[in-house]
Amino acid sequence: MSNNIHHEGSGDLTEPAKNIIYSTDPADFHYVSVNVPCQSACPAQTNVPAYIRALYEGWYGDSYDLNRIVNLMPGVLGRICSRPCEQKCRHGEHELGRAVNICHVKRAASDHKDVNHVLLEPLFPPLGKKVCVVGSGPAGLAAAHDLSATGAHVTLLEALDEPGGMLRYGIPEFRLPRDILTTEIESILRLGITLKTGVRVGADVSVEQLLSDYDAVLIAAGCYTSKQLEIPGEHLPGVLSGLDFVMQIASGHSPEVGERVLVLGAGFTAFDCARSALRLGAEDVSICIRATEHDLRVTEDEIYETKREGIRIKGLIAANRVVGQMTVEGVEFSRTEPREVLSSGRRRIIPIPGSEFIEPADTVIVAIGQGAEPIPSPGKKNERGVLEGDPKTFRTSVPRLYATGDFNTGPTTVIESLAAGRKAAERIAEDLTGKKFREWSIRIQDAKITDRQRSWDFIPRQEMPSVPIENRLNPCPTVEIEIGYPKGQALEESKRCYLCYLHYEIDISKCIYCRLCIDSAPRDCIKLVSEVIVGRDGAIQELVETSDWRNVSAVVIDNSRCIRCGECVRVCPVDCISVSKVELVERALQGGGES
Amino acid sequence: MTARHVVIIGNGPAANEAAISLRTQAPDARITIISKEPIRYYKPHLLPDLIAGKVSEQDLYVNPLEFYKENDIRLRLGQEVVHVSFATNEVVMEHKEVVRFDGLIIATGGKPRIPEPLQVFEDLMLSLKTLSDAKVWKERLRWVDSVLIVGGDLTSLSFTKAVLSLGKKVYFILHGDSFWPVRFNEELSSEVSQRLSDRGVEVISCRKILRLVMASEDSVEVETDGRKLRVGAIGAFFGLVPDVKFLARSGLAIERGIVVDEFLRTRFEGVYAAGDCAQVYHPKLRDYWVSIGYRNARNLGRVAALNLLGGQESAETAPAGIFQLDDISVNTSWWTEF
Numbered sequence A: 001m002s003n004n005i006h007h008e009g010s011g012d013l014t015e016p017a018k019n020i021i022y023s024t025d026p027a028d029f030h031y032v033s034v035n036v037p038c039q040s041a042c043p044a045q046t047n048v049p050a051y052i053r054a055l056y057e058g059w060y061g062d063s064y065d066l067n068r069i070v071n072l073m074p075g076v077l078g079r080i081c082s083r084p085c086e087q088k089c090r091h092g093e094h095e096l097g098r099a100v101n102i103c104h105v106k107r108a109a110s111d112h113k114d115v116n117h118v119l120l121e122p123l124f125p126p127l128g129k130k131v132c133v134v135g136s137g138p139a140g141l142a143a144a145h146d147l148s149a150t151g152a153h154v155t156l157l158e159a160l161d162e163p164g165g166m167l168r169y170g171i172p173e174f175r176l177p178r179d180i181l182t183t184e185i186e187s188i189l190r191l192g193i194t195l196k197t198g199v200r201v202g203a204d205v206s207v208e209q210l211l212s213d214y215d216a217v218l219i220a221a222g223c224y225t226s227k228q229l230e231i232p233g234e235h236l237p238g239v240l241s242g243l244d245f246v247m248q249i250a251s252g253h254s255p256e257v258g259e260r261v262l263v264l265g266a267g268f269t270a271f272d273c274a275r276s277a278l279r280l281g282a283e284d285v286s287i288c289i290r291a292t293e294h295d296l297r298v299t300e301d302e303i304y305e306t307k308r309e310g311i312r313i314k315g316l317i318a319a320n321r322v323v324g325q326m327t328v329e330g331v332e333f334s335r336t337e338p339r340e341v342l343s344s345g346r347r348r349i350i351p352i353p354g355s356e357f358i359e360p361a362d363t364v365i366v367a368i369g370q371g372a373e374p375i376p377s378p379g380k381k382n383e384r385g386v387l388e389g390d391p392k393t394f395r396t397s398v399p400r401l402y403a404t405g406d407f408n409t410g411p412t413t414v415i416e417s418l419a420a421g422r423k424a425a426e427r428i429a430e431d432l433t434g435k436k437f438r439e440w441s442i443r444i445q446d447a448k449i450t451d452r453q454r455s456w457d458f459i460p461r462q463e464m465p466s467v468p469i470e471n472r473l474n475p476c477p478t479v480e481i482e483i484g485y486p487k488g489q490a491l492e493e494s495k496r497c498y499l500c501y502l503h504y505e506i507d508i509s510k511c512i513y514c515r516l517c518i519d520s521a522p523r524d525c526i527k528l529v530s531e532v533i534v535g536r537d538g539a540i541q542e543l544v545e546t547s548d549w550r551n552v553s554a555v556v557i558d559n560s561r562c563i564r565c566g567e568c569v570r571v572c573p574v575d576c577i578s579v580s581k582v583e584l585v586e587r588a589l590q591g592g593g594e595s
Numbered sequence B: 001m002t003a004r005h006v007v008i009i010g011n012g013p014a015a016n017e018a019a020i021s022l023r024t025q026a027p028d029a030r031i032t033i034i035s036k037e038p039i040r041y042y043k044p045h046l047l048p049d050l051i052a053g054k055v056s057e058q059d060l061y062v063n064p065l066e067f068y069k070e071n072d073i074r075l076r077l078g079q080e081v082v083h084v085s086f087a088t089n090e091v092v093m094e095h096k097e098v099v100r101f102d103g104l105i106i107a108t109g110g111k112p113r114i115p116e117p118l119q120v121f122e123d124l125m126l127s128l129k130t131l132s133d134a135k136v137w138k139e140r141l142r143w144v145d146s147v148l149i150v151g152g153d154l155t156s157l158s159f160t161k162a163v164l165s166l167g168k169k170v171y172f173i174l175h176g177d178s179f180w181p182v183r184f185n186e187e188l189s190s191e192v193s194q195r196l197s198d199r200g201v202e203v204i205s206c207r208k209i210l211r212l213v214m215a216s217e218d219s220v221e222v223e224t225d226g227r228k229l230r231v232g233a234i235g236a237f238f239g240l241v242p243d244v245k246f247l248a249r250s251g252l253a254i255e256r257g258i259v260v261d262e263f264l265r266t267r268f269e270g271v272y273a274a275g276d277c278a279q280v281y282h283p284k285l286r287d288y289w290v291s292i293g294y295r296n297a298r299n300l301g302r303v304a305a306l307n308l309l310g311g312q313e314s315a316e317t318a319p320a321g322i323f324q325l326d327d328i329s330v331n332t333s334w335w336t337e338f
């Protein structure tokens, strides 16, 4: 185990480690992708069951570390992550109730860890290479961190006064307190990264110059060009750009808003604009969306809190024009018809002719999205003049020049851009040295059934305590709305996790086909099968069920249906069901592996 | 379509009217009604009378069980649908059973609406939507002598009458835009206030409910921005919202309700929505609306069934008013706002 990251898979710290295997077999990766849905849904592949279990056992610091080794900012993400894991959590399957509040548990680990919690990092010896990272948002910070840990000398250039990107200049303080952000950024920077703020690449220094000064340059400059509605009246006084609006507030220069505010847009920015407008004194705020509330990508909690503050969400309407003489007086909308969900995840929307109506407004905030801002540089550009990077290798057409994060993909989320930053760093380190530094593998370890009780499956999802409505705007409109779980509530929520990293398997050679396990199963997770169909990568693709005893060739646990309750193990009279822990882990390859 | 197996989710007026229209038009179709309530089809508008002791539970029921037998309509009661898969045409039940369908009519009605700012107090408030809610009220009213009603929908008015008839004290907080299913305006508000006061109800004017606390087993303490009081029970009456959350991940377009066109068609072939759960776009109104009301529900159930069988009937835009209240006349034909 000497070459492992210290904390990997250490969820059950009380359990002696035995029989650990690291596998890079595609079948095992496939297994995890199907069976640990939360971890596979996380762009950074955070080991969710392990950190939830660590918290349950009272190891807050370990729980934090299990996050930090892959996502670097658990305190930040525990507040504002878009939570793709929760969409896929098995507990949220149709007849099983609601998803685990994975993100709130992350925050609890961060809140309750020891104040002197020591951070441990695998650090490689110096490489003798210099890398410049442009932009200090989550993508740039993550890349700078990993490159620095790999041994590169990293300079981080930032156009604005402080680091953090949209974390500091987009997301409002009432969702993300700045002291938490600053601490976690400091923890990244102190690996020896040189941060230079107030340097706008393309204006203060050219990309060509950087390419001659450094061994590699990574552009992680985010998306700062607001999309326009391209409808009449858009330039009337009283129409504001959503991004400018939040950035001005974050910089301490809050704009003025009227009494009635319409926010056009459906993403994080639209919601933050609406809630910020309320805090600046608006009386009547509505978010106007073309599709429906159920198609929104912001989290359920955010929709709930937004509505609780009195903001309305008006669905199925599309803006045609802004109306007004000297200044904004309202917006003309059409009703829309929702059609199918496209491969992009967005719903196709058709405006309904003849359904026009006017909604009065004093201020209109347009928050319909952003695009990357072109930075003068050599290399192939897209139609908007923005440098193009390969989505997988992050390489541009210019050797040693890379692009990542939202700059490379268009607007995404913090966890996606952060994961992209880490991947780009790995690629750069490999390109510079011909060596691999980190590797993902499947760690398989014997385990026992846990102390989880079936009754825990019925614990209600623990709601996040929040500041009462009447104390949100006054006296301090930047007060953090979500209070965080107290320890007891965090423990209750952690009990809800099925621990999908546990793998249950029946040893057919010992099975006496008594079917006691099937009788005790909480759902159709144990199957009588006539055939197991295996795919090209060696992974189980399909179980062909049969109800005819003559055709039964095995009793099989369908791990994709299993809720890890352990009942089958308890009732098996011949002890033929084994349990193992199967985790996707990132390992530092000591000394650098072959590329 | 030669409907083979039509599944109807729901057992209210929309569902029952759909079932019987299907049976009349398609004698060979297999028809299944699935409902999460474990009881027969009943009239919700009689629930306040049940609470007042004016009618018995038997008076609520619409059809005897033999009716379904005679019409060969399969009733699955006490079974909740938790998901519908349109890729495989399957309805998934809470008890894990899967039922295949060739045609589907969703008629799941509404559920009590609690505005977001009050949702934190949800556990301390009672509502009135189902027979089992009415039974909870009946039991509670045996022990307490005062009730606070917050909101102010049409149901709340008949409920208030029922509570007053039992000799209980009623407090009422009329809530801004909650008058359901019509829009609440100054004029209506003062008319309702006046009539409530005339009947001996204490109407409390306040902007906000700040706190609700369980003071003892049979009393709740209420703190508003104006005063504090202690009551035996609190009723939340903010109208209904379509009960369709279980479909949010199914691929159907859900806004307030299930979005359908004037023929009550959803995006999926052979799948219709009717009654309080449907959000209908009507070209004549140039807007979406969600219908509320017993008669509307029946009408929409019938239209959905006919169209599922190949008809082209449009949902009416101007049906009769729905609530017959002796002392307040309100036009409740359709409502478009929540």
Ligand SMILES: Cc1cc2nc3c(=O)[nH]c(=O)nc-3n(C[C@H](O)[C@H](O)[C@H](O)COP(=O)(O)OP(=O)(O)OC[C@H]3O[C@@H](n4cnc5c(N)ncnc54)[C@H](O)[C@@H]3O)c2cc1C
Binding pocket: A080, A081, A082, A134, A135, A136, A137, A138, A139, A140, A157, A158, A159, A160, A163, A164, A165, A166, A167, A170, A171, A172, A199, A200, A201, A202, A220, A221, A222, A223, A224, A243, A246, A268, A269, A272, A375, A404, A405, A406, A407, A411, A412, A413, A414, A415, A417, A418
């Ligand atoms: C209002 C708002 C709210 C959001 N809320 C959430 C949320 O709750 N959850 C979530 O997951 N995501 C949220 N997002 C999205 C998320 O913030 C972004 O996806 C993420 O920050 C992108 O990271 P990045 O590092 O690629 O870019 P950014 O965070 O944008 O960072 C880019 C950095 O590059 C700097 N830069 C730009 N040009 C130059 C230049 N020429 N020279 C030097 N430096 C430069 C910028 O100043 C900035 O610091 C939100 C976005 C906005 C706008």
Ligand SMILES: Cc1cc2nc3c(=O)[nH]c(=O)nc-3n(C[C@H](O)[C@H](O)[C@H](O)COP(=O)(O)OP(=O)(O)OC[C@H]3O[C@@H](n4cnc5c(N)ncnc54)[C@H](O)[C@@H]3O)c2cc1C
Binding pocket: B009, B010, B011, B012, B013, B014, B015, B034, B035, B036, B037, B043, B044, B045, B046, B047, B048, B079, B080, B081, B082, B107, B108, B109, B110, B128, B129, B130, B155, B243, B246, B274, B275, B276, B277, B291, B292, B293, B294, B295, B297, B322, B323, B324
């Ligand atoms: C107290 C009260 C008084 C009223 N008074 C009047 C009045 O005086 N006049 C009037 O016109 N209207 C009145 N209404 C309104 C009227 O009752 C409704 O508009 C009407 O019942 C709507 O019919 P529906 O068939 O659409 O839905 P509902 O009657 O609400 O029926 C919905 C059915 O769907 C079932 N269901 C829901 N979800 C699921 C699921 N997931 N799986 C399986 N089954 C499910 C429910 O069990 C129920 O059987 C009143 C309502 C109430 C609650």
Ligand code: SF4
Binding pocket: A036, A037, A038, A039, A048, A049, A088, A089, A090, A091, A100, A102, A496, A497, A498, A499, A500, A501
């Ligand atoms: S139950 Fe736990 S391990 Fe399983 S998907 Fe949900 S969070 Fe992940």
